[in-house]
Amino acid sequence: MRRPLIAGNWKMHGSRDSIGILLGGLLAQKLPESVDVAVCPVYVHLDQVVAACSDSDLRVGAQDCSHVDQGAYTGDVAASMLRELGCHWVILGHSERRSYHAESDALIAAKLAAALAAGLAPIVCVGETREQREAGEAEAVVARQLRGSLEGASSAAGLVIAYEPVWAIGTGLTATPEQAQQMHAFIREQMTGLGANADETRILYGGSVKPDNAGELFAQADIDGALVGGAALKAEDFSAIIAAAG
Numbered sequence: 001m002r003r004p005l006i007a008g009n010w011k012m013h014g015s016r017d018s019i020g021i022l023l024g025g026l027l028a029q030k031l032p033e034s035v036d037v038a039v040c041p042v043y044v045h046l047d048q049v050v051a052a053c054s055d056s057d058l059r060v061g062a063q064d065c066s067h068v069d070q071g072a073y074t075g076d077v078a079a080s081m082l083r084e085l086g087c088h089w090v091i092l093g094h095s096e097r098r099s100y101h102a103e104s105d106a107l108i109a110a111k112l113a114a115a116l117a118a119g120l121a122p123i124v125c126v127g128e129t130r131e132q133r134e135a136g137e138a139e140a141v142v143a144r145q146l147r148g149s150l151e152g153a154s155s156a157a158g159l160v161i162a163y164e165p166v167w168a169i170g171t172g173l174t175a176t177p178e179q180a181q182q183m184h185a186f187i188r189e190q191m192t193g194l195g196a197n198a199d200e201t202r203i204l205y206g207g208s209v210k211p212d213n214a215g216e217l218f219a220q221a222d223i224d225g226a227l228v229g230g231a232a233l234k235a236e237d238f239s240a241i242i243a244a245a246g
């Protein structure tokens, strides 16, 4: 039985004031005991969020990490530094990083190795663009991303995969529960082929998850939670999504 995980990716949003208010709203709710919940702010807000969540079951994640542990890498932040700060999770290979920062599968695999070595729990994102789906290439793209990004680490304990079709991110266009289930089942099959214990691997769906579509998505056999963007910025909506997974 896989325990659901709901992770909020706050992306590059907020200020210390606004996230204080958001956290106040979230921490005022009683989280269902059956669900793991994470929030992932920008690097510079991590200390504030870790401190605010220290007496709660909310765990904190970063949105990226460096592929190396120390050195002359201006602007990078090492996984071990994030761990030291109190992070539990790290998101890797988000499509916004793949596209705006030209992150390759090989770089993501190096970041994954660094994250695991530092003791962070990684959430590795994969997903096809609209053009790739329309060309019938969605599964081939996701299979290639899984192979390349998980190189050498597909059987790592606690590894989480997030399927985020790029065409559904921030667009209001959610994959139908059937489309998402089909891809999640495919990912699970691929994970078996890559040597993972796929029955225990949590596979999250991401892409315009909202309170009104979360229940239907979570009812699918292979959807083990969500990586939530926009709706994670509203305490009420994020809490409703968590409740739908509980």
Ligand SMILES: O=C[C@H](O)COP(=O)(O)O
Residues within 6 Å of the ligand: 009, 094, 164, 168, 169, 170, 171, 172, 206, 207, 208, 209, 227, 228, 229, 230, 231
């Ligand atoms: O990491 C989260 C995803 O990119 C989904 O974002 P969204 O819920 O705003 O579509």
